[in-house]
Amino acid sequence: MSEFVVKPGVKNLVHDDEKLVTTHCSYCGMQCGMHIRVHKKTGKIMGVEPRYDWPVTMGKMCPKGVTAYQQVQHPDRIKRPLIKKNGKFVESSWKEALDLIETKFKELQSKYGKDSLSVFGGVSMTNEKCYLVGKYARVALGTRYIDYNGRFCMSSAAGGFIKTFGIDRGSTLPWPELEHSDCFFMAGSNTAECHPTSIQWFWKAKDKGAKMIVVDPRETPTARVADVHLDLKPGTDSALANGMMHLIIREGYVDEDYVRERCNNYEELKEAVKLFTPEYTSEITGVAVEKIVKAAHIYGRSPRSVVMFARGVEQQSKGVDNVALYSSMALLRGQVGKFASGVATFTGQGNGQGGREHGQKADLLPGYRKLTDPEAVKYISSVWGINPEDMPKPGVSAYEMFDEIQNGNIRAMHVICSNPAVSAPNTEHIWSGFRKLDFLVVSDFFLSETAEFADVVLPATSWAEDEGTTTNLEGRVIRIRKVIEPVGESKPDWLIMKEIAERMGKGKHFNYDNPGEIFEELRIASKGGKADYSGITYDRIVKEDGVFWPCPSEDHPGTPTMFKERFDTPDGKANLAVVNWKPAGEYPTEDFPHILTTGRVVYHYLSGNQTRRIDFLMEQCPVPYAEMHPELASQYNLSSGDYVRLTTRRSAMDLEVRITKAIRNDTVFVPYHWGKELAVNQLTNPCLDPVSRMPEFKVCAVKMQKTAAPEASLK
Ligand SMILES: Nc1nc2c(c(=O)[nH]1)N[C@H]1C(S)=C(S)[C@@H](COP(=O)(O)OP(=O)(O)OC[C@H]3O[C@@H](n4cnc5c(=O)[nH]c(N)nc54)[C@H](O)[C@@H]3O)O[C@H]1N2
Ligand SMILES: Nc1nc2c(c(=O)[nH]1)N[C@H]1C(S)=C(S)[C@@H](COP(=O)(O)OP(=O)(O)OC[C@H]3O[C@@H](n4cnc5c(=O)[nH]c(N)nc54)[C@H](O)[C@@H]3O)O[C@H]1N2
Numbered sequence: 001m002s003e004f005v006v007k008p009g010v011k012n013l014v015h016d017d018e019k020l021v022t023t024h025c026s027y028c029g030m031q032c033g034m035h036i037r038v039h040k041k042t043g044k045i046m047g048v049e050p051r052y053d054w055p056v057t058m059g060k061m062c063p064k065g066v067t068a069y070q071q072v073q074h075p076d077r078i079k080r081p082l083i084k085k086n087g088k089f090v091e092s093s094w095k096e097a098l099d100l101i102e103t104k105f106k107e108l109q110s111k112y113g114k115d116s117l118s119v120f121g122g123v124s125m126t127n128e129k130c131y132l133v134g135k136y137a138r139v140a141l142g143t144r145y146i147d148y149n150g151r152f153c154m155s156s157a158a159g160g161f162i163k164t165f166g167i168d169r170g171s172t173l174p175w176p177e178l179e180h181s182d183c184f185f186m187a188g189s190n191t192a193e194c195h196p197t198s199i200q201w202f203w204k205a206k207d208k209g210a211k212m213i214v215v216d217p218r219e220t221p222t223a224r225v226a227d228v229h230l231d232l233k234p235g236t237d238s239a240l241a242n243g244m245m246h247l248i249i250r251e252g253y254v255d256e257d258y259v260r261e262r263c264n265n266y267e268e269l270k271e272a273v274k275l276f277t278p279e280y281t282s283e284i285t286g287v288a289v290e291k292i293v294k295a296a297h298i299y300g301r302s303p304r305s306v307v308m309f310a311r312g313v314e315q316q317s318k319g320v321d322n323v324a325l326y327s328s329m330a331l332l333r334g335q336v337g338k339f340a341s342g343v344a345t346f347t348g349q350g351n352g353q354g355g356r357e358h359g360q361k362a363d364l365l366p367g368y369r370k371l372t373d374p375e376a377v378k379y380i381s382s383v384w385g386i387n388p389e390d391m392p393k394p395g396v397s398a399y400e401m402f403d404e405i406q407n408g409n410i411r412a413m414h415v416i417c418s419n420p421a422v423s424a425p426n427t428e429h430i431w432s433g434f435r436k437l438d439f440l441v442v443s444d445f446f447l448s449e450t451a452e453f454a455d456v457v458l459p460a461t462s463w464a465e466d467e468g469t470t471t472n473l474e475g476r477v478i479r480i481r482k483v484i485e486p487v488g489e490s491k492p493d494w495l496i497m498k499e500i501a502e503r504m505g506k507g508k509h510f511n512y513d514n515p516g517e518i519f520e521e522l523r524i525a526s527k528g529g530k531a532d533y534s535g536i537t538y539d540r541i542v543k544e545d546g547v548f549w550p551c552p553s554e555d556h557p558g559t560p561t562m563f564k565e566r567f568d569t570p571d572g573k574a575n576l577a578v579v580n581w582k583p584a585g586e587y588p589t590e591d592f593p594h595i596l597t598t599g600r601v602v603y604h605y606l607s608g609n610q611t612r613r614i615d616f617l618m619e620q621c622p623v624p625y626a627e628m629h630p631e632l633a634s635q636y637n638l639s640s641g642d643y644v645r646l647t648t649r650r651s652a653m654d655l656e657v658r659i660t661k662a663i664r665n666d667t668v669f670v671p672y673h674w675g676k677e678l679a680v681n682q683l684t685n686p687c688l689d690p691v692s693r694m695p696e697f698k699v700c701a702v703k704m705q706k707t708a709a710p711e712a713s714l715k
C-alpha cells in the first residue's frame with residue numbers, strides 16, 4: 001500500500017522506503033485498526049498509523065496500542081528454544097528441544113496414562129491457533145486436561161449469556177450503533193482505561209443527549225462523566241440488578257408485549273424482585289436510595305438503551321448470576337434484538353471472543369459444541385479424522401488443573417500464550433504446582449514469570465509475524481496480517497503444535513502448511529454449531545470490513561444484530577433470571593475488615609509480560625499500589641507514598657499507598673500487572689463460580705497495617 005486515509009477524504013503517502021501493513025492491535029478486544037510501517041530494506045518496524053477507515057475504532061488508539069509494535073523486535077525476544085540445565089536456561093536447537101519434549105511426554109504418558117499431560121491455552125492468539133490448541137490437546141496429546149486463560153476472563157459472561165439467551169456472543173449489537181443509543185447502563189467496566197477507543201461512541205451519543213449510568217465501587221474516569229454513579233460495595237451486583245428490576249416493574253417501564261412474546265419466567269421474576277425495594281437494595285449495596293431511583297428512571301424512560309458490563313461484575317463467585325440479572329434488565333425493557341440497543345460485555349483479550357468458541361475450554365469442542373453431546377463428538381471426530389471413542393472426556397477448569405497437579409494426576413503442562421504465575425488467583429497454589437510438575441513447557445516470545453518455572457521454553461512468534469483472524473468484542477471476524485518474517489528462530493504456535501503432534505505420531509491430523517488451511521478446517525468444524533463460521537472466508541473479511549458470526553453460508557450476510565426474531569433457546573424465548581442476592585465468597589469480618597478488589601490501569605496489559613518491557617508505559621506506571629479513600633487511610637495513619645501491608649487469608653504483601661476520593665471508603669484497589677512479590681494474586685480468593693468456574697478476583701476480605709518501605713525502594 002502506498003497511501004492511507006488520515007481522515008475522511010484526506011490521504012497520506014507512504015515514504016518510498018516503507019511499506020504499510022494493515023492489521024489490528026495485539027491487545028484488547030477492541031482490536032483497533034492500524035497500519036504498521038515497515039522499512040522495506042531492513043525489515044525493521046518503524047511505527048504505526050491508526051486506521052481511520054476502520055469502522056469500529058475510526059482512527060483511535062490508546063497508549064498501549066501506539067507502542068504495541070515495540071514488542072516485536074524488542075531485545076528481550078526469545079530467539080531460540082531454551083532448555084533448563086542445572087537450574088539455568090541454555091539456548092538449544094529446535095531439534096534438541098523437541099526431542100526432549102517428545103521423550104518426556106511419551107515417558108510420562110506410558111507411566112501415568114494419557115491424562116498426565118495438560119495444556120493451558122490463551123486467547124491473545126488468532127482463531128486458527130486457538131482452534132488448534134484444542135485439537136492439539138485432544139488429538140496430538142490425547143489428554144482431557146485442557147483449559148485456558150479465558151476461564152479467568154469471559155467464562156461468567158459466557159455462562160450468563162447461555163442461560164439467558166441460549167448462546168454466548170459478547171455483544172448483541174455492532175459498536176457503531178452505540179452512537180444512536182439514548183442510555184448506557186455500564187456495570188463493572190472501567191471503559192475509559194480498558195476499552196478506551198470505545199469512548200468515542202459514548203461521547204457521540206452523549207452529544208446528542210444520551211445518558212450514562214455507571215456501577216462501580218470506584219469513581220473511574222468513566223464514572224466521573226456519568227449522569228449517575230452507583231458506587232456499590234464490591235460483590236453486591238445481583239442485589240442492585242434486582243433492585244433496578246423492582247423499580248422498572250413498579251414504575252411501569254416494562255415492555256409488556258415484548259416480555260409476553262419473547263421471554264420466560266416473568267411472573268417468577270416479579271415475585272422474586274418484590275423484596276428488592278430501593279431501601280433494601282441500598283442496605284445491601286451501600287448505594288444511596290435516591291441514586292438507585294434516579295438510575296431506574298433514566299434507564300426506564302430511555303427508548304434505546306444498552307446494558308453493558310465487564311469483569312467488575314463477572315469476576316465474582318456469583319458472576320453468572322450477575323450477567324443473567326443485568327441482561328434481564330434489558331429484556332424487561334424489550335431492548336434486545338433492536339437497533340442501537342441491547343446487551344454487551346466488553347470482551348477482554350484481543351481474541352477473547354473467538355478464542356472461547358473453538359474448543360480451548362475443558363468441556364467444549366469447536367463451534368461451541370459440547371463435549372458431553374455424543375452427536376458433537378461424532379461430528380468433530382469425523383472432521384479431525386479420529387475415532388469418536390478416542391475423544392477425551394471433559395477436563396477441569398484452569399484453576400482446578402492446579403488441584404490436579406497438587407494431587408499428582410497432572411504431571412506435565414504445556415502453557416501456550418498465558419502467564420498464570422501472575423494472573424491466576426492464590427498464586428502460591430500455582431507456583432507450588434509449577435514446582436511440583438515433572439515437566440513444564442512454555443511457548444511465549446518473552447520470558448514470563450511462568451516461563452521461569454519451565455524445563456523448556458519455545459520461542460513463539462508475536463502477532464505481527466503470522467497471518468490469521470481474530471473475532472473482536474462485537475463478534476466481528478477480522479484479519480490479522482503478517483508484517484515481518486519471524487524474529488530469530490521463533491515459530492508460529494500452530495507450527496510448534498504441528499511439530500510436536502508429528503513426534504507424538506499424530507502428524508497426519510496436523511497436515512497444514514499455513515493458517516489459511518487451518519481456517520478452512522475451522523469453518524467446517526464450526527458448521528452447524530452455535531458459533532458458525534462456515535460462511536466466512538478471508539476474502540469476505542477484507543471486502544466487508546469483517547464478518548459477524550453466526551454466518552452459516554457464503555451467501556449469508558453475517559449477524560451484526562443478534563436475536564432480531566428469536567433467541568437461541570429451544571423455545572426461542574429468552575430466560576429472565578430469577579436469582580436472589582448471595583454474598584461474595586469472603587466478606588469483611590473483624591479480622592479482615594475491608595474489601596480488596598483488583599483490576600487494571602490504562603498503561604499495562606494483563607500479566608504485564610508485554611507492557612512492562614515498553615519504556616514509555618513503565619515510565620507512566622512502574623509499580624503496583626494500593627488505592628484507598630482518605631477516610632480509610634487516616635484510620636491507619638497513612639499518607640500517599642507510605643507503605644501498607646495487605647494481608648488476606650492467603651498471604652500478605654507490601655504496597656505503596658495512593659490516596660484518592662475516587663473509591664469507596666471500605667474498599668482497596670490494587671492493579672494486577674506485576675509478578676512475584678508484586679503480584680496481587682498472592683492475596684486473591686480462588687473461590688469459583690459454581691457454573692463458570694471463574695475465580696473471585698474482584699472481592700476478598702483484607703486487613704491492613706502500616707509498614708516500612710521495602711529495602712529496594714528506599715531512596
Ligand atoms: N489497559 C488495559 N486494558 C485492558 C486490559 C488490561 O490489562 N489493561 N485487559 C483487557 C482484558 S483481558 C479485560 S478482561 C478487560 C477488563 O476490563 P474491565 O472489566 O473494565 O477492567 P477491570 O479493571 O478488571 O474492572 C473493571 C471495574 O470493575 C470495578 N469493580 C470491582 N469490583 C466490582 C464489583 O463488585 N461490582 C462492580 N459493578 N464493579 C466492580 C473496578 O473498580 C473496575 O473499575 O480489559 C481489557 N483491556
Ligand atoms: N487479580 C486479578 N487477576 C486477574 C484478573 C484481574 O482482574 N485481577 N484478570 C484476569 C483476566 S480477565 C485475564 S484475561 C487473565 C490474563 O492472564 P494471562 O493469560 O496470564 O495474560 P497475558 O499477560 O496476556 O499472558 C499472555 C502471555 O502469552 C504471551 N503471548 C502473547 N501473544 C502470544 C502468542 O501469540 N503466542 C504465544 N505463545 N504467546 C503469546 C505474552 O508474552 C504473555 O506472557 O488474567 C486474569 N487475572
Ligand code: SF4
Pocket residue numbers: 025026027028029030031032060061062063064065066194195196197
Ligand atoms: S484500545 Fe485495545 S486494541 Fe485499541 S489500541 Fe488500546 S489496547 Fe489496542
Ligand SMILES: [Mo]
Pocket residue numbers: 152153154348349
Ligand atoms: Mo481478560
